[in-house]
Amino acid sequence: MKIIATVREMQETSEQLRREGKRIGVVPTMGFLHAGHTSLIVKARELSDVVITTIFVNPTQFGPGEDFERYPRDFERDCKKAEEAGSTIIFSPDVREMYPEGFASYVEVEHGSRILEGKFRPTHFRGVTTVVLKLLNITKPHAVVFGQKDAQQAFLIQKMVSDLNVETSVVVAPIVREKDGLALSSRNVYLNGTERERATQLYRSLKFAKEKIQQGERSVDILRAEMKRMLQSAQPTQIDYIAFVRPDLFQEIEHIQPPSVLIALAVRFGGTRLIDNHLVSVSS
Ligand code: PAF
Numbered sequence: 643m644k645i646i647a648t649v650r651e652m653q654e655t656s657e658q659l660r661r662e663g664k665r666i667g668v669v670p671t672m673g674f675l676h677a678g679h680t681s682l683i684v685k686a687r688e689l690s691d692v693v694i695t696t697i698f699v700n701p702t703q704f705g706p707g708e709d710f711e712r713y714p715r716d717f718e719r720d721c722k723k724a725e726e727a728g729s730t731i732i733f734s735p736d737v738r739e740m741y742p743e744g745f746a747s748y749v750e751v752e753h754g755s756r757i758l759e760g761k762f763r764p765t766h767f768r769g770v771t772t773v774v775l776k777l778l779n780i781t782k783p784h785a786v787v788f789g790q791k792d793a794q795q796a797f798l799i800q801k802m803v804s805d806l807n808v809e810t811s812v813v814v815a816p817i818v819r820e821k822d823g824l825a826l827s828s829r830n831v832y833l834n835g836t837e838r839e840r841a842t843q844l845y846r847s848l849k850f851a852k853e854k855i856q857q858g859e860r861s862v863d864i865l866r867a868e869m870k871r872m873l874q875s876a877q878p879t880q881i882d883y884i885a886f887v888r889p890d891l892f893q894e895i896e897h898i899q900p901p902s903v904l905i906a907l908a909v910r911f912g913g914t915r916l917i918d919n920h921l922v923s924v925s926s
Contacts, residue, residue: 643725645732649740649780652733656694656782665690668783669729670774673697674714678818678826680727682787685815687728689785695724696777697734702741702748703769709913714831733781740776748772751798751805754892758906759794759917762882770795771802778808787813791825793904793919797892817919819845825918837911843876844909847884848920851905855922860898862886865905873909882908882915889921900926 646652659666667690669682679695686693697720704710721732748768754760755767778786788796796814803812818826823845824838833841847869854865866884873881887904888895895903906919 643721643730643732645721645734647733647735647739649735652694652735652780653782655731656780659692660782664692665785666781666783667693668696668777668781668786669693670696670698670777670786670788671720672699672713672828673720673734674716674828674831675720675723676818676826676828678789678791680723681818682789682815683724683727683729685813686785686787689787689813690783692731693729694731694733694781694783695720695729696781697724697732698740698773698777700740700769700773701737702772703766705763705765708763709829709832714828733777740773749775749802749806751801754794754801755798757892757894758883758885758887759908762908767795767798771798774799775802775806775808778803778810783810785811785813787815789817790814790919790921791817791827792917793889793906793921794892797889823849825916827916829914829916832914833911837914840876840878841909841911841916843873844907844916844918845920847872848905848907848918852920852922855898855903855924862896862898865898869905869907873907876909876911878909878911880910882910898924900924 667686669686671679683693699713701710749771750768751771760767800812822842824841851865851869869884884907886895889902889904902923904921908917
């Protein structure tokens with residue numbers, strides 16, 4: 643396993659790999675890897691000869707008062723997990739390497755970035771798209787793999803890559819869940835026992851809405867009210883949103899329409915904010 647910390651060495655390594663005709667797959671992460679991340683590494687390995695896992699807790703995507711400082715970190719364990727899953731290079735720069743003094747350029751996708759997560763975390767996606775474009779320019783992948791868990795992030799990155807003619811293919815891999823349905827997330831470690839138990843209600847409410855849609859319910863108001871009632875029974879600190887989105891345009895809808903709808907939610911338990919989503923096929 644090779645660990646690279648500088649932009650220059652990473653770019654030179656990727657250029658050399660490309661000269662040798664190797665296909666490069668990249669999995670961008672903020673570390674504290676779990677089975678969701680390793681499934682992305684396995685996917686990248688299927689698509690490429692060499693997998694680079696990037697580990698960088700990106701300060702520009704955290705707002706004031708968010709958890710940048712206390713975001714969980716365990717570099718040694720991450721290297722082990724990444725290697726076991728099939729990664730042979732870790733790119734792990736420090737903050738100064740990625741944002742040297744005087745850094746002043748940001749990338750913003752205007753469409754789809756101000757609703758849902760963007761409404762509650764106004765500077766978040768600007769930080770994400772900026773760091774992802776930098777990581778793509780530094781690692782030069784043929785394919786880059788993201789998780790469907792962050793559905794809005796995946797949409798915005800696909801849009802950025804297409805709009806700015808970045809030569810890579812963006813692959814979105816399915817959500818990995820615990821046995822009881824909770825979507826894997828590095829932030830799950832913040833939950834105490836009671837909150838962890840209650841958090842299973844997120845996926846239950848998504849599955850409930852899916853069943854209702856399959857039975858013919860088309861009113862977003864009715865579906866949202868029923869999901870809200872289910873979520874409130876878990877006594878969350880706050881429900882930030884329950885949104886119904888047209889997946890190809892990332893636009894909120896008020897009436898369920900074929901061929902599919904993305905149901906997305908964000909719920910807080912204590913100081914922990916959890917997001918989840920479910921893509922549901924809709925028949926005509
Ligand atoms: O999904 C994440 O972990 C982060 O948003 C990403 C894509 C690594 C950018 O920092």
